[in-house]
Amino acid sequence: MSESRRSGPLSGVRIIEMGQLIAGPFVGSRLADFGAEVIKVEPPGKGDPMRNWGKAFDGNSLWWSVIARNKKSVSIDLAQDDGRDLVRELVREADAVVENFRPGTLEKWGLGPKELHEINPKLVIVRISGFGQTGPYANRPGFASVGEAMGGLRYINGFPGQVPPRSGISLGDTLAALFALEGLLMALYWRDAKGGTGQVVDASILESCFAMLESTLPEYDKLGIVREPMGTGLKSLAPSNVYPTREGRNLIIAANADPLFRRLTQAMGQPELADDPRFATHIARGENSEELDALVAAWSATLDFGDLTAALDEHSVVWGPINSIADVVADPQVKAREMVVRREDPRFGEVAVPGVVPKLSETPGGIEWLGRATAGEDNAAVFGAVLGMTAEQVQALSDRNVV
Numbered sequence: 001m002s003e004s005r006r007s008g009p010l011s012g013v014r015i016i017e018m019g020q021l022i023a024g025p026f027v028g029s030r031l032a033d034f035g036a037e038v039i040k041v042e043p044p045g046k047g048d049p050m051r052n053w054g055k056a057f058d059g060n061s062l063w064w065s066v067i068a069r070n071k072k073s074v075s076i077d078l079a080q081d082d083g084r085d086l087v088r089e090l091v092r093e094a095d096a097v098v099e100n101f102r103p104g105t106l107e108k109w110g111l112g113p114k115e116l117h118e119i120n121p122k123l124v125i126v127r128i129s130g131f132g133q134t135g136p137y138a139n140r141p142g143f144a145s146v147g148e149a150m151g152g153l154r155y156i157n158g159f160p161g162q163v164p165p166r167s168g169i170s171l172g173d174t175l176a177a178l179f180a181l182e183g184l185l186m187a188l189y190w191r192d193a194k195g196g197t198g199q200v201v202d203a204s205i206l207e208s209c210f211a212m213l214e215s216t217l218p219e220y221d222k223l224g225i226v227r228e229p230m231g232t233g234l235k236s237l238a239p240s241n242v243y244p245t246r247e248g249r250n251l252i253i254a255a256n257a258d259p260l261f262r263r264l265t266q267a268m269g270q271p272e273l274a275d276d277p278r279f280a281t282h283i284a285r286g287e288n289s290e291e292l293d294a295l296v297a298a299w300s301a302t303l304d305f306g307d308l309t310a311a312l313d314e315h316s317v318v319w320g321p322i323n324s325i326a327d328v329v330a331d332p333q334v335k336a337r338e339m340v341v342r343r344e345d346p347r348f349g350e351v352a353v354p355g356v357v358p359k360l361s362e363t364p365g366g367i368e369w370l371g372r373a374t375a376g377e378d379n380a381a382v383f384g385a386v387l388g389m390t391a392e393q394v395q396a397l398s399d400r401n402v403v
Contacts, residue, residue: 006070008035009363013188014094014386016041016087017071020048022144022170023128023205024100025067026177027184032070033356033365039090039382040068040372044075044401047375060347060373066354068371074383075376075403082402084109089387092119096184100128103138113200123198124187128180132204142205144172151209152216159231175208238289239264242322243300245308253296254318258282267315268299345370379403 013036017028025040025048032038042048054063074090077083088111091097097116099106106112106127113125127133130142145166148154153171158164183201190196219225233241239261240254255264258281262274273279273295278288285292300308312319323331329340329352339355348370356365372378379398383389397403 006035006037006368007363008033008365009360011035013037013096015039016090016094016097017099018087018106019098019100019128021050021053021100022067022173023177023180024098024126025050026174027098027126027128027181028071029067029069030177030181031184033367034360034363035365038071039094039378039386040071040073041076041078041087041090042073042375044077044376044403047073047075051371051375057348057351062348062351065345065348065351065370069353070368071372072378072382073372073375074379077402078109078111080400080402082397082400084111086383086387086397086403087111088116088119090382091116091123093386094120094123095188096124096126098126098128098180098184102141103127103129103133117198121198122191124184124191124201125198126180126184126201126203128176128203128205130205132207133200133202137206144170144174144176144205147172147176147205148209151206152213153209156213156216156227156229158229160229162229164229172205172209175212176203176205179203179208179211233289233293235289236286238285238292239296241293241296243293243297245305246301246303247305249305250322251300251305251309252320252322253300253312256282256285260317261285263315264296264312264317267311267317268296270295270299341367343367343370347373376403 010031013031015028015031015036015038017024017038017040019025019028020042028038028040040048048064048068050067051061051064054061056062076086078087106116116123116125129138130147131137131140145154148166148171149164151172154164154166156164157167180201180203183203187196187199187201191198216227219227233239237254237256240256241252242250243253244250253264255261261279262271265271265273277284279285279292303311309319321327328334334340337355337359339357340352341355342350342352345351351370353367353370356367380391380394383394383403384391394403
């Protein structure tokens, strides 16, 4: 598919992405996968720092190929008046702006919501930050690790009595990006389907992490319970944990619902456990989770992985292996769902990237190109098509390092 004929449910929606690093660009990549025209604004020359993050292949970031895919890149120096004027003109023709600078940065440049809405009253402005645009911490810089810690996620992670570890990804950034994306789509719907106006979507990493805490808040509020880290399982959900096989390979078995647990006891050859008062109900199993986990582990350790999983499948018990990235790539379900997609890239040759999520039956997303090799690669095309500038005008800006 040519770049000029992008399709998808968001075809015709124009996004100006002014974010950098992870949170803002992750929003843009989700939109671009489904057909939005995402115009990424980068500093001239050096570009988004993400161009240098992660492992490199021949000096080029492999992460960049994923987070910047399907986006057009323009380079604009926002420190110059002429550069900010270019952004104002782009905004005039846009549906939304996505940014994740520290609060107050856009205002310092004269590009805050008040100024942008004077230019384009229907503009949706998506702002992602560590702590939100208001409140006593608003002006503090914030990264995913801090948001995860302050939002409560880090405290309940890991094992009792140990320093809480982080996950192997910047989870807080991605969570904030997904909430920001949700807000953006709702704002567009309200504007276009309900006759609304432009508005500001304010998403913070701290709040996004806090929103994921399930029942921990009402449990604390009404019962005074402070949830603690529980290792590989949750005491209130049993059995649902990591269990060993005879050859030492671990897997997840999740059978905490009553019907599932009954089927698991049949697979174990111990159906009487389903009626044991210690395990007969969801609450009872939670109260006796350590004892129950020990029984399941003692059984699973007597079987090889293949025999164990065959028994679980025979009785329709939920289970899954603990996959490395190599295991994920080889998984037949992942392959069948086209979650490993290979695309040609001038820097890497053919490279595997994650497929598009979610799957839409009538208007599926797609991956047309990977992250642009250089900042400003689309300057002439975008400034010409969107702003009506001539090649000479673009070159004049380039000569003055505005773009």
